[in-house]
Amino acid sequence: MEIQYIKSAEEFEQIKKENEFLVVDFFSEDCPPCEKLAPIYEKMATIFPTVKFTKIFRQGLRPLAELLGVSGSPTVVFFKSGAIQEERLSGEIKENDLVFILEKLSGASAEEIKTEDGVRKTDLCIIGNGPAGITAAIYAARYKVDQIMVGDLAGGLMTSSHKICNFPSQTEISGMELSQMMADQVNALEVPQINARISKVEKNSTGYLLETTNGDQIQTKTVLLTAGTKHRHLGLPNEEDLVGRGVSYCATCDGAFFNNKTVAVIGGSDTANTASLYLAQVANKVYQVYRKGALRGETAWIDQIKENNKIQVIYNTEVIGLSGENQLEGVVLSTPFEGNTVLKVDGAFVEIGSEPDLSLINQLGLATDEGNYVITAKDQTTNQSGVWAAGDITNGSNNFRQIITACSEGAIAAQNIFEYLQRKK
Amino acid sequence: MSKVITLTDATFEAEVLNSELPVLVDFWAPWCGPCRMMAPVLDELSLAFDGKLKIAKLDVENPAHQGLASTYRIQSIPALKLFKGGQVVKEYLGYREKAMLGAELVQELDI
Numbered sequence: 001m002e003i004q005y006i007k008s009a010e011e012f013e014q015i016k017k018e019n020e021f022l023v024v025d026f027f028s029e030d031c032p033p034c035e036k037l038a039p040i041y042e043k044m045a046t047i048f049p050t051v052k053f054t055k056i057f058r059q060g061l062r063p064l065a066e067l068l069g070v071s072g073s074p075t076v077v078f079f080k081s082g083a084i085q086e087e088r089l090s091g092e093i094k095e096n097d098l099v100f101i102l103e104k105l106s107g108a109s110a111e112e113i114k115t116e117d118g119v120r121k122t123d124l125c126i127i128g129n130g131p132a133g134i135t136a137a138i139y140a141a142r143y144k145v146d147q148i149m150v151g152d153l154a155g156g157l158m159t160s161s162h163k164i165c166n167f168p169s170q171t172e173i174s175g176m177e178l179s180q181m182m183a184d185q186v187n188a189l190e191v192p193q194i195n196a197r198i199s200k201v202e203k204n205s206t207g208y209l210l211e212t213t214n215g216d217q218i219q220t221k222t223v224l225l226t227a228g229t230k231h232r233h234l235g236l237p238n239e240e241d242l243v244g245r246g247v248s249y250c251a252t253c254d255g256a257f258f259n260n261k262t263v264a265v266i267g268g269s270d271t272a273n274t275a276s277l278y279l280a281q282v283a284n285k286v287y288q289v290y291r292k293g294a295l296r297g298e299t300a301w302i303d304q305i306k307e308n309n310k311i312q313v314i315y316n317t318e319v320i321g322l323s324g325e326n327q328l329e330g331v332v333l334s335t336p337f338e339g340n341t342v343l344k345v346d347g348a349f350v351e352i353g354s355e356p357d358l359s360l361i362n363q364l365g366l367a368t369d370e371g372n373y374v375i376t377a378k379d380q381t382t383n384q385s386g387v388w389a390a391g392d393i394t395n396g397s398n399n400f401r402q403i404i405t406a407c408s409e410g411a412i413a414a415q416n417i418f419e420y421l422q423r424k425k
Numbered sequence: 426m427s428k429v430i431t432l433t434d435a436t437f438e439a440e441v442l443n444s445e446l447p448v449l450v451d452f453w454a455p456w457c458g459p460c461r462m463m464a465p466v467l468d469e470l471s472l473a474f475d476g477k478l479k480i481a482k483l484d485v486e487n488p489a490h491q492g493l494a495s496t497y498r499i500q501s502i503p504a505l506k507l508f509k510g511g512q513v514v515k516e517y518l519g520y521r522e523k524a525m526l527g528a529e530l531v532q533e534l535d536i
Contacts, residue, residue, distance in 0.1 A: 107426040107472055152462050159458030176456060195465050197522070213522050244501035244518040253457035256486070257500045347500070 003045050003053045009064045012056070016082050019052035021106045026058040026065055028073035033092050037074050040095045044102060051106050078105050096190055119217040122148045123421050125210055127198050127360065128226035130156025131403045132391025134182045135410035136224055136417075141189040143418040148192045148220075150212055155179020156228045157354065157392065158403055161271075162252045162278040166298070167403055175252070178403070194218075198227075201363040207386055208364075221424070222417050225364065225374065225382075225389040226410060229354035229401075234266070236322055246328025251275035251349045258283045261346035264331050265289070266319050270297035272351035273305055279349065280310040287343055288313045289333065314343075322348065356393045369395045380413035388413040427468035430481040434489045442511040444479055447534060451482040452494060452504040459520040460503040466523045473527065477536055507533060 006012050006024070016022055025041055027034040045053040058065045058073050068077055068084065075090040078101060087101045102108075124140055126133045129151025140147045153159060161175030170178060186193075200211035207221040231249040233239055239247060248254040251265070255278055263283045265276045268290035276288045288295075288305070293315050295302045305311050314337050321332030323342055330342040337343055356372050367375045367383040373395040380388045380396065390396070390409035397405035432440055432450065441448045451467055453460035471480040485494040485502065497506060497513070505517040507530075515533050517526065 104426045153458055155458070159461070174456075176458065179458075213524060244504060244516075245498075246500060248501050250457070250459070250501075253454075253459065254501045256454070256456075257494070 003042065003055055006054050006056045007060070009061060012054075012061075012064060015052060015054060016079055019079075020081055021048075021051040022079040023051055023053055023102070023105075024077050024079070025053075025055045026070045026073055026075045026077070027055055028058050031073050034074040037076075037093050040093070040098060041076075043095075044098055047099075048102050048106055048108060050108055051102060078102075080105055094190070096187070119209070119219050120148065121219045122146050122192075123221045124148075124224060124417055125150060125208070125218050125220035125222070126224045126226060127151070127210075128156065128228055128391070128393075129154050129183075129186075129193070130226060130228050130391060130406065131158060131182060132228075132406040132410035132413075133224070133226035134186050135407040136226065136390060136414040137186050137191045138189060139411050139414035140418065141186075141191050143414065145414070145418055145421060148194065148218060149186070150194045150196055150198055150210070150218070152195060152197050152213075154183035154186075160250045160252050161274065163274060164403065165300070198360060201360065203365075221386065222420065223364065223387045224380075224410075224413050224417060225360065225366070225387065225393060226391040226406075227357060227360055228392045229356050231350070231354050232352050234319060234322075234350055234352065236320075238322055242322055242324060242328050245326060246324065246345075246347050247322065248347060248349050249351075251278050251351070254347070254349075255279050255282050258347045260284050262344065263287070263347040263349060264319075264343060264345045265349045265351055266331070267351035267353065268292055268295045268297075269351070269353060270301060271353070273297055273301040275349050275351045276311050277301065277304055277308065280308050283347075284310070286311045287337075287345065289317050289319055289331065289343070290315055291318045292316065319348070354392070361393075371395075373399070376409075378412075379416040380409055381416065388417055426472065428471040428475055428480065429467050430479060432481045432483040433487075434493060437483070437493055440479070440481055441508050444508070446477070446479045447514075448479040448481055448508045449530070450506050450508060451480070452485050452497065452499045452506070453482055453502055454484060454486040456486065457502050462520050463503045463505075466521070466526065469523055470527055470530070474530065474534075478530065478534060 072090055077088045078085040089097055124145050124147040126136055126149040129149055137149045158175040159179045164175055164178055165172050194212055194216055196212040196214040198210050199213045202209040208223050210218045259282055261283050262285045263279055265272050265288045276286050279286045318334040319331045320334050323330045330344040331348050333341055333343055364387055365384055369375055374389040374393050376382055376389050376394040376396045380390050382389050390413040391406035392401045396409050467480050483490055506513045507515040
């Protein structure tokens with residue numbers, strides 16, 4: 001929609017009356033931040049068709065500006081049903097802030113830079129916004145690669161870690177906090193992002209056409225797959241029925257509901273070990289059931305488990321059943337424990353690792369190893385030209401799946417994609 | 426933009442139990458990743474279902490809300506419960522995508 005220049009106070013009153021959503025940019029001449037804002041403002045006018053975009057030369061309508069409390073340029077003020085809104089922007093105005101207020105004002109979501117056919121075009125689409133995706137986006141942003149990141153949880157799987165102690169610069173931090181810090185960094189770089197997942201992939205002559213679960217379409221020259229892994233389930237017949245009724249896959253999410261109760265943690269990796277330690281702070285008693293004879297992972301966690309008198313590890317035992325109908329009552333063990341095959345618990349936390357989701361891997365035609373991890377080369381390329389993979393979803397970094405190695409793979413991929421795009425130019 | 430209502434123990438009865446419209450209540454907590462994924466989905470659905478369904482959320486981390494969490498047997502979050510006439514008629518556990526949850530709600534509400 002065209003931007004209207006308002007020349008008089010009467011004209012302003014008229015427009016204010018006629019438009020449900022109105023935005024006014026007070027500008028001045030010889031004003032660098034005003035000039036910087038101009039193209040962004042024009043773009044917004046195309047993105048938000050239900051909003052009326054206007055401009056007022058501040059020095060030309062000074063009384064009106066003063067009436068609205070506008071004393072500097074540029075200042076953008078917003079009106080809804082004729083009423084001025086609390087939010088306003090001035091000085092160095094960022095596109096993200098403008099989008100945020102316009103979305104709030106109009107209730108519409110920014111269908112950013114859609115081309116006429118409704119397909120958004122980009123050079124790089126990063127699928128996933130965990131540490132691998134975010135690091136790649138940070139590097140790509142600094143290489144000025146035209147990119148978009150699609151993901152539904154900034155931080156990914158690490159958001160469910162209650163304590164991270166092996167990420168340099170952070171002596172001890174929760175997964176949620178570290179995720180937020182990473183998200184803040186990528187947001188500050190103004191990386192375009194879509195809060196969704198990719199549901200459909202189609203290869204074509206110029207790259208890949210991707211469709212999000214929101215229905216957005218993206219035509220991209222290159223793809224970086226950082227979709228990570230999902231929690232593995234036990235695969236027991238009544239498992240799904242008991243989810244939320246005692247069975248959980250996220251100790252940090254659900255642990256608090258088992259205050260002073262008895263719980264089981266199933267598994268023996270770092271994730272299971274940290275879940276036990278976290279739950280021991282809440283629950284009365286934690287049984288950790290593991291199929292092998294010794295816990296694996298970081299010795300520091302294992303030592304803490306051994307010292308914690310609330311945690312009892314049951315070794316060489318598998319969980320082969322779940323008892324209870326509408327509420328979990330116990331877990332059935334492969335080997336009796338203290339004479340009983342059913343271990344009575346109020347909650348069972350399944351921490352038996354995670355595995356890649358094959359749907360996107362298959363749609364992209366990527367080669368995988370026996371564990372369904374995407375086979376990547378040292379430069380994070382895959383068997384498909386134009387497709388890279390990084391993070392937990394790959395067999396890279398010697399199969400050592402950590403936040404730091406995911407970041408590393410993301411950085412390597414971004415640099416390699418940048419070089420690839422340069423060569424293609 | 427969102428029309429999601431923030432509930433407290435004090436407003437639960439009036440906003441949910443005595444509501445004329447059906448109410449979808451999201452029991453959530455700030456520490457839970459999937460709950461954070463749910464938030465924008467519910468924001469969007471609150472606009473799409475405006476006038477037909479109220480969407481509200483209750484932070485179960487708040488000690489004052491733990492009575493309600495226990496009344497409604499919350500053991501895993503996000504837990505979405507659909508109330509009609511003060512009764513829970515449907516539950517949705519865990520993260521759900523917008524299209525999927527929207528379709529389920531349309532079916533449940535018969536709209």
